[in-house]
Amino acid sequence: MSKIIESIDYFPAGYCTSYTGLLFKGVKNKKMTFPAGVFLIKHRDKGYLLYDTGYHYDIKTKLRYGFYRLGTPVQMTEKDQISYLLEAKGIKPEEINYVLLSHLHPDHLGGASFFPHATFILTKEVYEVYQKPKLKDLIFKEFLPTSFEKNLTIIRADQQDSTFPYRPICDLFGDGSILVASVDGHARGQACLYLPDFNLLIAADLCWGIDLLPYTKQMHLIPSLVQDNKVDYIKGTEFLEEVLKDSIEVLVSHDPVERIESILYEKNNLS
């Protein structure tokens, strides 16, 4: 049987840096570079869906984002923006029919304005944060296209589905190809995608990286304060552990490029 999801591509659209010793207790201190991952999903009938949009170059260059860069140093050039990365693959922004933003932090919504024609998709909880953001939510609405609210679809992850029994989901296109769960913790209602064709969960910022998952419970106070809700954040990592135990592959937004590329290579070509 042919797959509904034809392919999943990946683009690192900018990077931020931190130190393991700043994030976690009891680990060797080393500088880490975290890519802002963007996933391009090709659906047989619906065309291209983009999961997150990476950073906008303005975050690196404009004075007004200085306070953000203080906590989260950004490394990128103009050509690391998702619009350039897609063009290099021969894909025009107009070809992207859907943009699903997992949550609205600057490394996820930064490139949104490149897609004024797309239908944007948010979970109900992310939309509620959008309507009444706190300073800590770090929502820079200037990175959204002016057509954003007009082109917006809000989804509710409230269906039980035996394909993914861990959480209530929203069957995005009603064909079982993309199941969206809404997970609190790092940010409220982050959209995580389960793709049954690939036996793969793409899990936003549920942790810093799958290889760092074992250290999550040793997180230092400052990075833990950045989380929207620390108790829910830990629950989210337990959810990931449960899914991994059942041999579902998991990718998170800030996983290393090599890890994501090798898993997707295998999923795209061998499964």
Ligand SMILES: [Zn+2]
């Ligand atoms: Zn985030």
